[in-house]
Amino acid sequence: MLEEFYRRFPSVLMARRNLTRTRMRSLLASLGIVIGVLAIASLGMFGVALQYSISENLGGLGNQVIVSPNPEADVYNLTERDVREIRRVSEPGTTVSPVKQRREPVSYGRGENRTDFVYGVGQPAEVYNATEGRIPEPFQSGALVGQSVADEHDIQPGNTITVNGTSVRVRAVLESSGSFSQLNPDNRIYLPVSSFEESNYAQVYVTAESGTAANETAIAVRESLNGREERVRVQELGDIVDQVNETFSIINTVLTGIASISLLVAGISILNVMLMSTVERREEIGVLRAVGYQKRDVLKVMLMEATLLGVLGGLIGVGLSLLAGLAINHYTVNDATAVFRLINGAYLLGAFAFGVVVSILSGLYPAWKAASEEPVEALRG
């Protein structure tokens, strides 16, 4: 089969034989391409994995909106009227949870008192899930604690904690949501809203059915609550997700850009090797011309050598990158098979193609030089 292939593409046969003549030199020349391809592909895949693991954490945020008072406009809390207004303008299917907040001395079992924020929320079951215990509906007594609080103080449902001198029974431990969200209950203690004397709210969390609905709600809330002055701040977490994604794609571009410099260096090394090779094989090339090879035939053979160096280096590079990708994904997202994502394929293919193109470009000048040598001059030695 190989025989047949060589018969069809004789320039491959000649190029391959020429490369094996100086095996070490050819290997070193492709090593440059290997490193370049490896650098581009694995940095690219590293960026992808990082972005993936971050947006996994941010993923749940896209449909959340946080409404808070704007202290710059001398507004320090949100009134019941504001909350009603937010409910009114929200898209259907949206959960609106007003949150109260105050600082209280808290003690967990035998431990000493420390001052913590305690939050009051009306219908926690609408926003949170319990990992242990059950979230009472309606929530009128007891306390709910976040996962981290429970872990830190070894709290289970049924235990009691002391808030401002009053014992309260823990009803449930809340499941952690995306770690960047202000809604994340991880480090918080929730008490029923009714236990707060303060009638106004610190913030209102709005969870819409989709990112688009969240965006429309945010616009509506701004319109209705911010009249002449900006009374409330409306923060769309989807914006943060977008910003993070954008930042990562910039970082990725810069990283792969830097990595491509190594391919450029590899290209120069191929140029060098090919130039040496044309000088050494001057007479042979002269003979080829004498026995009837056209300039373009010589060009073909020489370019084929450069191409083979690039393909060899590229294939090894892609193989190593794939291994690197498996390792990267294993450590960043705990799932080595995550490397088999379309975008990673694009990075591998792109790096390979870039490597081959760089090789061919580097081979152009030496090949042209070899082809345009006068056979009489070349044969004179």
Place this chain on the structure above:
Amino acid sequence: MTVIDAHGVVKRYRTGDQTLEALKGIDFRLDAGEFVSIMGPSGSGKTTLLNILGLLSTPTEGRVLLDGRDVTDLGDRKRTHLRKRTIGFVFQHFYLLPTLTAVENVEVPRLFDHDPNRTQRAEDLLTRVGLGDRLDHRPDQLSGGQKQRVAIARSLINAPKVVLADEPTGSLDRDTGRQILDEFRRIADEDDVAIVAVTHDELVNEYVDRTVNLVDGLVGEEALDA
């Protein structure tokens, strides 16, 4: 039948501000099946003449007719194409490709043609020059005489009308040289191929039909007259 007809061939080289006249007006005719040697001291213009006859370079003045066709002013592409079809080359230092086997070396001139019989023909030619048992040997596994025979087989792969040999026995001992010259003689007689050998080697003259003496860029007798 005349294969090559060169007349009034002048070749000047410009080196710096000096002009060197390597050939000063040569007339040379070559008939099919003729074995001719060109002799002369170094610098007499032998190789220059051979290069012009082989379409590797063009004369400054004069005309060269190949098979009755004026080839003097052809461009590189056409010359290369014609060279491939009608002329075979044999060199003093063989110039085989070290990475290719004997058969592959013989195939080299036709490698880029899609010719299914190429390998068969190469093997036949090698068998003919007595290397039937060395087909897959690399040049470094062959002796000097064997390498030159591979080169002769290579020069014949395109069924040329003319074979041009530059010092074909120059790198060989006397016995091996005789074998190579026998080979040339046989090719000239059997295949009707014209052979021109540029040489210092008096031995060659035992095999050729005639000898042309070059002195200072002129053919013998004219050189004496000048």
